[in-house]
Amino acid sequence: LAKTTQPISMDSYEGQEVNITCSHNNIATNDYITWYQQFPSQGPRFIIQGYKTKVTNEVASLFIPADRKSSTLSLPRVSLSDTAVYYCLVGDRTYSGAGSYQLTFGKGTKLSVIP
């Protein structure tokens, strides 16, 4: 099943837009793409999920090209509080025929926002 690749770290200044790209060349037809955010000493928190084209919520936007082999998480006008690790997940295993699970978090992208 599919694996993801994303940059280990990124730096950005406050107020800038940040784009984090994730590649998932072997994504399955039925799989969605899910992004999480994790602050130190907390569990990951779901940010956004999409299947194709563009998804937007109050926190972020997710851009997915037609071939779905990559996706880009866009954080508009970041602040210091956006400093966190961001994970991109796609379906990476099945169990007991019960559908596709997204359980491989990898090391994520550590975003540092600079004043």
Add this chain to the structure above:
Amino acid sequence: DVKVTQSSRYLVKRTGEKVFLECVQDMDHENMFWYRQDPGLGLRLIYFSYDVKMKEKGDIPEGYSVSREKKERFSLILESASTNQTSMYLCASTPAGSNQPQHFGDGTRLSIL
């Protein structure tokens, strides 16, 4: 809002002890998961359960067991704790079905001395 509660935020135990980590979710989710997170290694799946009394091994099940007697509660058991099990342990839950985002607890930081 989904609430996943882990019984302890910090825990200190001794080598050889039997350790229980408890997790409770309040949204009637079918699936529950246990991960550990270590610096430089990210989150790694230990076990998960897709129904009461049902479990599946994750990527690193050695040295651990789990119990799910009730739908809302999922316990991780360290049969004989060792120092290499010092870690942050995270519990999560999802409804049944594919592509379900996980809801995480705040974690238990376990130290084995």
